[in-house]
Amino acid sequence: MSPRDHGLVLAIESSCDETAAAVLEGRQILSNVVASQAELHTPYGGVVPEVAARHHLTTINAVIDRALSDADRSLDDVRAVAVTQRPGLIGALLVGVATAKALAWSRELPLIPVDHLRGHIHATWLEPIALDPPYVSLIASGGHTRLDRVGADGSVHLLGETLDDAAGEAIDKGARMLGLGYPGGAALDALARDGDRDAFSFPVGLTGRSTLDFSFAGVKTALLYLLRDLGEPGDRLADIAASYQEAVVQPLAGRLLRAAEVEEARAISIGGGVAANSRLRELVSEGAAAGGIEVAIPPISLCTDNAAMIGAAACFADRVPWPEYLAQDAMATAPPGGVAT
Numbered sequence: 001m002s003p004r005d006h007g008l009v010l011a012i013e014s015s016c017d018e019t020a021a022a023v024l025e026g027r028q029i030l031s032n033v034v035a036s037q038a039e040l041h042t043p044y045g046g047v048v049p050e051v052a053a054r055h056h057l058t059t060i061n062a063v064i065d066r067a068l069s070d071a072d073r074s075l076d077d078v079r080a081v082a083v084t085q086r087p088g089l090i091g092a093l094l095v096g097v098a099t100a101k102a103l104a105w106s107r108e109l110p111l112i113p114v115d116h117l118r119g120h121i122h123a124t125w126l127e128p129i130a131l132d133p134p135y136v137s138l139i140a141s142g143g144h145t146r147l148d149r150v151g152a153d154g155s156v157h158l159l160g161e162t163l164d165d166a167a168g169e170a171i172d173k174g175a176r177m178l179g180l181g182y183p184g185g186a187a188l189d190a191l192a193r194d195g196d197r198d199a200f201s202f203p204v205g206l207t208g209r210s211t212l213d214f215s216f217a218g219v220k221t222a223l224l225y226l227l228r229d230l231g232e233p234g235d236r237l238a239d240i241a242a243s244y245q246e247a248v249v250q251p252l253a254g255r256l257l258r259a260a261e262v263e264e265a266r267a268i269s270i271g272g273g274v275a276a277n278s279r280l281r282e283l284v285s286e287g288a289a290a291g292g293i294e295v296a297i298p299p300i301s302l303c304t305d306n307a308a309m310i311g312a313a314a315c316f317a318d319r320v321p322w323p324e325y326l327a328q329d330a331m332a333t334a335p336p337g338g339v340a341t
């Protein structure tokens with residue numbers, strides 16, 4: 001399937017702790033509004049599903065209004081409503097899906113239900129990156145870590161995935177152990193810049209195996225034991241952060257580049273919140289340059305959860321005509337194979 005022209009699309013995302021809406025015309029982003037709840041969940045050290053759902057409910061209408069006004073458009077201009085249908089926190093997803101259905105129904109517009117992971121995968125299709133498939137995609141976020149071959153038609157074929165924790169989970173748990181708060185990805189990234197990444201040796205999961213899968217459970221445990229043995233990290237904190245971060249991002253970059261080789265890909269892309277990481281960006285850029293591969297690294301605003309990426313995925317998905325989608329529901333889980341077609 002080549003990208004569909006749905007006209008002006010209003011896209012909505014609420015699968016976790018970001019309430020987001022965007023207005024797009026094809027691969028052109030007219031607005032991309034994200035209201036993050038991260039601070040609300042900080043005291044708990046993780047996202048509290050019920051808190052997330054209730055907050056989406058109070059925020060979503062204002063976020064949609066803002067997306068329309070930033071784009072200088074009104075609901076009258078919208079031709080289709082795209083929404084994240086799965087996977088995610090069910091209460092959080094329900095707010096987005098119910099809102100999207102209500103808006104679309106009231107204007108007799110089609111609905112485009114989208115898989116959140118496809119959003120991350122297709123984010124690079126948008127301006128300013130505008131990468132056309134085929135390519136090999138790495139998605140690393142708080143909930144997912146996977147490598148896919150993206151076909152010229154936008155189809156997605158799993159090449160490898162984490163066998164235990166997601167990379168973002170390892171980053172967040174590590175950052176928390178280092179006293180950097182939650183979610184600690186950006187803080188870990190900043191601290192690691194002042195550290196020596198060779199100072200400590202952390203185990204890299206599945207090293208030495210010719211696999212495109214990942215494992216991050218061991219590196220987390222290794223950090224726990226290191227901090228216990230060291231007692232007070234003191235002035236070694238930046239070195240520990242840099243070494244720990246390296247053990248998480250090295251396999252991400254390494255297996256992405258290996259997948260590109262195996263698949264004889266001419267282009268690669270990265271996405272998901274962990275793709276905001278400066279060291280991962282550096283490793284992927286250097287590796288791609290060395291291999292003569294085109295590399296698509298989206299701006300950070302398109303890596304972390306946002307609704308523009310849902311609008312991008314919608315261009316590779318079918319519209320459900322009015323009013324057939326009234327029976328459509330949110331789904332917490334991914335389908336077999338990891339992404340909905």
Ligand code: KG4
Pocket residue numbers: 016140141142143144167168169171172183184185186189272273274275276277278303304305
């Ligand atoms: O894609 P995302 O916004 O939400 C999910 O779908 O999970 O990803 C969030 C993850 C968190 O684990 C966060 O700590 C991580 O992305 N993250 C980073 C950076 N910025 C965000 N990890 C490493 N370095 C960063 N600069």
Ligand code: ZN
Pocket residue numbers: 116120141142272273304305
């Ligand atoms: Zn995400």
